[in-house]
Amino acid sequence: MTQDFQFLKRLYNALNPFRPLPAGDPAHVNCNSVGGDDDILVGVGREI
Numbered sequence: 001m002t003q004d005f006q007f008l009k010r011l012y013n014a015l016n017p018f019r020p021l022p023a024g025d026p027a028h029v030n031c032n033s034v035g036g037d038d039d040i041l042v043g044v045g046r047e048i
Contacts, residue, residue: 021028
């Protein structure tokens with residue numbers, strides 16, 4: 001259990017959602033084909 005916790009802690013600390021990936025980074029996943037073409041701001045605006 002301790003090893004799992006340490007692994008998850010290192011993984012969590014390695015992630016930074018505010019740092020964009022550099023161009024061509026192999027970690028980038030293009031989700032446009034499954035995300036649709038809708039403007040998310042319009043959808044969120046309707047909910048608000």
